[in-house]
Amino acid sequence: MAAGYFLTNLSLMENLDFARLQMAFTLGFHIIFVCIGMVMPFFMVVSHKKWLNTRNPLYLELTKAWQKGVAIFFVTGAVSGTALSFELGMLWPEFMKHAGPIIGMPFSLEGAAFFVEAIALGFYLYGWNKLPEKFHWFTGIIIGLSGVASGILVVSANGWMNAPTGFDYINGEFTNIDPVQAFLNPAWFTQALHMTIAAFIATSFAVAGVHAFQVYRNKRPELHKKAFKIAIVFGAVAAFLQPLSGDLSAKDLAERQPVKLAAMEAHYETGTNVPLYIGGIVNEEEQRVSHKIEIPGALSFLAFGDFDAEVQGLRDFPQDELPPVAIVHYAFQIMVGIGTLLMLAALLYFISLRYKNLFKRKWYWLFFVCLAPLGFVAVEAGWVVTEVGRQPWIIYGIMRTSEAVTPMPGMEFSFYMYLAVYLVLALTVTWLMRRQIRVLNSVKE
Amino acid sequence: MLYVVLFFLLFSLLLYVLLGGADFGAGIVELFSSRENKRTTRDTIYRVMGPVWEANHIWLIILIVILWIAFPLYFNVIMIYLHVPFVLVLLGITMRGVAFIFRHYDAVVDRSQVFYNWMFRISSLITPVFLGMSFGALIGGKIILAEDYTKYTFLELYILPWFNFFTLLVGLFYAALCAFLAATLLIGETQGQVRKMFSRKSAVFTVVLVVLGLLLITYGYLEEVKFISDFINNAVSIGAVAISGLLLFPLWRAVKKQHRVVSRYLAGLQVVLVLFAALYAHFPYLIITKEQELSLLEDLPPYAVIRNLAFMLLIGGVVILPGLYHLMRSFGMIKILNTGEDEMGH
Numbered sequence: 041m042a043a044g045y046f047l048t049n050l051s052l053m054e055n056l057d058f059a060r061l062q063m064a065f066t067l068g069f070h071i072i073f074v075c076i077g078m079v080m081p082f083f084m085v086v087s088h089k090k091w092l093n094t095r096n097p098l099y100l101e102l103t104k105a106w107q108k109g110v111a112i113f114f115v116t117g118a119v120s121g122t123a124l125s126f127e128l129g130m131l132w133p134e135f136m137k138h139a140g141p142i143i144g145m146p147f148s149l150e151g152a153a154f155f156v157e158a159i160a161l162g163f164y165l166y167g168w169n170k171l172p173e174k175f176h177w178f179t180g181i182i183i184g185l186s187g188v189a190s191g192i193l194v195v196s197a198n199g200w201m202n203a204p205t206g207f208d209y210i211n212g213e214f215t216n217i218d219p220v221q222a223f224l225n226p227a228w229f230t231q232a233l234h235m236t237i238a239a240f241i242a243t244s245f246a247v248a249g250v251h252a253f254q255v256y257r258n259k260r261p262e263l264h265k266k267a268f269k270i271a272i273v274f275g276a277v278a279a280f281l282q283p284l285s286g287d288l289s290a291k292d293l294a295e296r297q298p299v300k301l302a303a304m305e306a307h308y309e310t311g312t313n314v315p316l317y318i319g320g321i322v323n324e325e326e327q328r329v330s331h332k333i334e335i336p337g338a339l340s341f342l343a344f345g346d347f348d349a350e351v352q353g354l355r356d357f358p359q360d361e362l363p364p365v366a367i368v369h370y371a372f373q374i375m376v377g378i379g380t381l382l383m384l385a386a387l388l389y390f391i392s393l394r395y396k397n398l399f400k401r402k403w404y405w406l407f408f409v410c411l412a413p414l415g416f417v418a419v420e421a422g423w424v425v426t427e428v429g430r431q432p433w434i435i436y437g438i439m440r441t442s443e444a445v446t447p448m449p450g451m452e453f454s455f456y457m458y459l460a461v462y463l464v465l466a467l468t469v470t471w472l473m474r475r476q477i478r479v480l481n482s483v484k485e
Numbered sequence: 486m487l488y489v490v491l492f493f494l495l496f497s498l499l500l501y502v503l504l505g506g507a508d509f510g511a512g513i514v515e516l517f518s519s520r521e522n523k524r525t526t527r528d529t530i531y532r533v534m535g536p537v538w539e540a541n542h543i544w545l546i547i548l549i550v551i552l553w554i555a556f557p558l559y560f561n562v563i564m565i566y567l568h569v570p571f572v573l574v575l576l577g578i579t580m581r582g583v584a585f586i587f588r589h590y591d592a593v594v595d596r597s598q599v600f601y602n603w604m605f606r607i608s609s610l611i612t613p614v615f616l617g618m619s620f621g622a623l624i625g626g627k628i629i630l631a632e633d634y635t636k637y638t639f640l641e642l643y644i645l646p647w648f649n650f651f652t653l654l655v656g657l658f659y660a661a662l663c664a665f666l667a668a669t670l671l672i673g674e675t676q677g678q679v680r681k682m683f684s685r686k687s688a689v690f691t692v693v694l695v696v697l698g699l700l701l702i703t704y705g706y707l708e709e710v711k712f713i714s715d716f717i718n719n720a721v722s723i724g725a726v727a728i729s730g731l732l733l734f735p736l737w738r739a740v741k742k743q744h745r746v747v748s749r750y751l752a753g754l755q756v757v758l759v760l761f762a763a764l765y766a767h768f769p770y771l772i773i774t775k776e777q778e779l780s781l782l783e784d785l786p787p788y789a790v791i792r793n794l795a796f797m798l799l800i801g802g803v804v805i806l807p808g809l810y811h812l813m814r815s816f817g818m819i820k821i822l823n824t825g826e827d828e829m830g831h
Binding site: 122136151215480 | 542543545546547549550551553554555557558560561563564565568571572575576578579582583585586587590591592593631634639642643786787789790793794797798800801804805808809812
């Protein structure tokens with residue numbers, strides 16, 4: 041959707057658009073890798089624990105296969121993260137000049153957490169048969185915990201862009217800076233919670249889906265069923281927690297960034313007892329939504345816990361401060377739709393624990409194969425909602441994205457280069473993963 | 486508190502130059518090995534560097550984060566005017582990291598290894614060259630801080646300051662330094678014929694390094710690069726370089742007598758001396774543009790930011806350094822992965 045929009049307007053695009061596109065693209069890529077790098081260690085240590093408890097060699101094999109996955113994703117995430125830490129400055133130098141010192145705290149802590157993760161990974165990968173068994177296993181736990189900590193810290197910095205606090209803004213100057221208050225900005229908790237749960241759902245369904253595919257093809261089903269069961273539990277539990285976290289986020293947005301909430305719902309007219317739109321086609325020029333399903337009063341209720349509450353519509357805000365409504369609305373619909381679907385899938389999994397003959401059905405496995413990429417689609421859509429929904433601001437209400445961009449012309453070349461490099465990377469990593477699985481399957485039982 | 490931040494800035498710069506440098510250098514040594522030695526070098530690199538190589542490169546991230554929090558003016562200048570070389574550095578870092586992981590973690594070992602290997606070697610060379618060129622640009626006195634960007638061409642603002650003979654020499658000097666470090670490090674990790682090969686490599690790269698260093702200083706002096714003339718006129722800096730030159734003799738003795746740890750520390754000390762000499766003469770004016778010298782210590786953010794960062798760094802240091810030390814001790818310094826086979830494979 042967004043890509044199509046940009047492509048049709050390619051000739052009209054400026055430096056700013058290409059810089060935004062490059063940022064979106066590299067972040068979108070990075071998010072996938074860090075989610076997997078953050079969550080997969082937990083699958084790995086569960087399998088490892090089962091190996092230590094049962095001494096079933098299948099669990100050892102699985103642990104070692106997953107540790108390779110963790111290593112590959114960690115490194116890819118680390119290099120794309122290094123690139124991003126530069127890109128923040130290279131693309132948005134004016135933003136970093138002012139914001140860098142204010143949001144330094146989560147980033148410096150994140151550096152530490154990341155370092156701990158790298159050290160623990162070094163111990164874990166190279167520690168087989170060399171470190172005491174329990175300590176070796178424990179270093180795996182550290183990988184997972186420090187990964188999650190890194191994720192939370194970075195999201196907290198993003199939260200500051202949505203809810204800038206910890207400074208006074210007087211005559212265009214940032215004074216009275218309080219880094220702790222900036223770190224603990226009003227958005228950090230809801231955003232970090234939502235993202236962490238999302239990472240668990242997305243990774244869990246993706247990994248479970250890959251193994252479900254192997255069961256479906258009847259390749260070493262015993263091994264892959266074990267893998268599936270370890271992976272899916274995390275996602276199935278998380279899928280039920282996510283709506284609660286989403287509700288917290290919506291109520292927070294209603295208070296803090298009403299324009300973003302209105303864009304998510306494509307809600308133009310201020311009113312009370314406001315309906316919730318499901319689907320619908322947004323006409324930004326005429327400021328209306330057609331072909332939608334309406335649930336009366338639901339938006340008022342979701343935003344403020346009261347069916348008669350007043351919700352501000354987009355027409356009430358200055359028109360040069362509106363985000364691209366259609367993109368935000370569609371992305372939000374995609375995210376919520378997928379979230380609901382995955383919750384149903386989680387329910388199916390819990391049912392199958394009771395009715396075990398479901399595991400014998402081909403369609404059961406095929407269903408989970410189809411779900412594999414969806415969690416990540418939802419994660420990307422969610423980031424589109426929060427990032428595009430903040431536009432035209434880079435620091436909400438304080439600095440516009442257009443004021444932050446680099447003065448260097450020619451960003452289109454930079455964008456095309458990044459596009460090419462990251463696409464090649466994505467293809468190669470996929471190819472590598474396929475080879476890992478093929479080797480795993482070729483072992484005779 | 487500013488001194489704590491400054492300490493960590495220089496400390497991570499030093500460690501990145503040393504450890505990251507040795508890491509780049511390993512690839513350069515492999516690139517310049519004969520065909521039959523490439524395989525040995527590759528396996529030695531994996532054995533020695535494998536467990537610590539991710540950690541080595543995180544120093545760069547720490548460095549960047551400290552810069553942007555505590556020295557936003559420097560960060561701003563670097564990110565705007567050195568955009569192009571840093572894109573190339575990032576490309577190199579990405580290619581290198583990916584190639585390393587692919588060649589050692591790919592489940593299937595086949596012809597694609599040839600591709601990974603070359604990708605690793607070539608990016609190991611070009612990344613430090615571009616890093617060196619970027620540093621050369623900062624001290625080269627050619628950066629134009631534009632008030633009005635439309636008055637200059639793209640070439641003048643974004644290319645020429647970092648793309649000239651002086652910066653190229655700095656880049657090659659740093660690459661040679663990396664190779665010298667790596668070869669010296671690898672000597673201690675090997676036996677017999679292989680050890681002899683690395684000793685030879687170490688000697689060759691020492692010569693290359695000294696020649697490039699002299700060339701750099703001479704060229705800088707003749708071209709009247711301010712940084713170099715001030716460097717030459719500074720007794721302490723020249724003294725440090727002279728000591729580092731003299732240390733080559735005990736280093737060669739240590740290498741010959743197979744004092745593994747001593748030779749490693751001597752090589753490290755030389756790098757410390759060279760870095761110190763380079764920074765001391767001009768500290769805190771480490772960015773020299775066409776019109777002015779920018780002080781690292783001017784336009785600092787409020788004290789609250791510096792104090793907060795200092796605490797975070799101290800906390801991080803307490804958590805990280807012991808772990809890192811143990812990691813290097815467990816795998817790097819003590820030889821336990823001596824079997825040479827791929828431990829991951831089964």
